[in-house]
Amino acid sequence: MRFFDCNRIAFGAVIRYPLRTGMMLLATSIGVGAVLMLTALGESARGYVGQAFQTLGTNIVIVMPGRTETAGTAPGAMVGTTERDLTLDDARALLRSPAIRYIAPVIVGSATVSQGNLERETTILGSTTDFATIRQWTMAQGEFLPNVDLDRASPVCVIGNVIRTELFGDEPPIGKWLRIGTRRCRVTGVLADQGTSIMIDVNEVVIVPVGYTQMLFDVSGLFRIIAQATDRESMDRARLDIIRIIKTRHYGEEDITVITQDAVLQTFDGIFDTLTRALAGIAAISLIVAGVLIMNVMLVAVSQRTREVGLLKALGATHRQIVALFLTEAAFLAVLGGITGLGFSYLVIIGVRGLYPEYIFMPPAWAAVGAFTVALVCGIFFGIWPARKAAAIDPIMALAGRQA
């Protein structure tokens, strides 16, 4: 039997029973669709987090006071050590590393801000002019913080867009006084909307010089030091330099935690990758269910066509030819189901992308290839038993119509 004849006969059987074929296609396409949709969701979550991390700026190293314990440290090692604050001098010292281009010390707090008789509670962020450079922030009006010495507590501030509309309405805010807690400072600029951003809501923040926050909240220790490495390659160097510099300044105590943007991103990437694969695996189970359905349907087909099989045997069909015919039929069902599934999934994906263009909603190529392959393999695998059953049919019984 020629290959194309085998396909022709099997395909003839596939289109002969449209209801059966339609249900098979539905089952397989749901399986393929589930794999594509879930992996697309996983990928889109990964993309979202990745994008959010980009808004932190590039080549960022974050320094936090206190040591995050990692496994393996002897319990006694930390006994008696007092955690030292990160100070402005520490921050300044970091600039000695050639691997670091900018630093921005950060203190965060919350306070009531008011103007005239309007007031609200909001996040106060103390930093320096380089903070905007690192995070690539742009201004809607005016200027960011002045480039002055770190501990100068100049009474100036930069406000987010929402703060501006809530407290100043339509009035131009630049040069006006804003009351923060019991103190006052002059508005020098309004931040532009920066889109998605993590850690701070740009629209609802008031930014003041870091020295001003020390005074405002009566603290000296920093919340974070954000450092920007000169380039990607020097990030590790920057990390090591930071640890070395601070350690020296803290009398040999390594009481800080340094995280690099890359490391965080990689961790998240790894998590989302695992998540996506797990989702794909779960969805693939529905493909196996579809395979079992193919088996069921093929078993019915075999018993429906007992006479036909008997006839083919009388006409000189071998065991192998009968197996080939029924396996081809099962494969056709699986392939058609796979193609329909891919087709519908991509239609849905295109639709979703049209509705939400800001999200990256696209299944990875391996998911499409994998789903299709699993569908095909399942279809063929679960077609083996029915095909063998067909080949084992006794032609005499079948032709006499005496099947039990």
Added chain:
Amino acid sequence: MIKLEGLCRDFQVGDQVVHALDHLDLVIRQREYVSIMGPSGSGKSTLLNILGLLDSPSAGNYWLDDISTASMQDDELASVRQKKIGFVFQSFHLVPRMNAVENIELPMVLAGLLPADRRDKVAAALERVGLTNRADHRPDQLSGGERQRVAIARAIVMQPMILLADEPTGNLDRQSGEEIVDLMENLNNQGLTLIVVTHDPAIGNRAQRKVRIEDGRIKIDIQ
């Protein structure tokens, strides 16, 4: 051409053994026209199935063209069936989703012939059974007699040596039954060995050689 020697076929039914064929000897030469008659359950169909290599004897020997069929495996049996034997059944056994041409070319498809090589042979077979104008009709668009002609065309398209027919007129009215017998006799005149199992004496008596089977043995054999 066909030689049966002490052929037995036993069926185990519960704890009873049915001797469907019981030490049967028979020789059939090329171009013969043989009718096989006998009461129901006498073993006619069983004999025909063994002759057509769909079944194998429990004991005894069957030589086809001087070759013993006892040692043949599935593939070899299939290939002998394909090349040397044509079957015609009481209930036609056409594939319902295929039209006349597709049904007739099935044996050639299984044999691996290319479409170009099949076309002329299908046309010739249709011509011989007088159905050239029904080529693309499906079985449900044909009368009983026409279906049996398609089945005959399918049986002879590989130009076998033997045509085995088990009650070929059983599902037909007298008129179309006789037409079918005429057609098969015509093929026999052109050299095909014809073996017909029938209940109908009018049809059985037309054969040159009349074999009567009872209880799995040959009772009468009139040349």
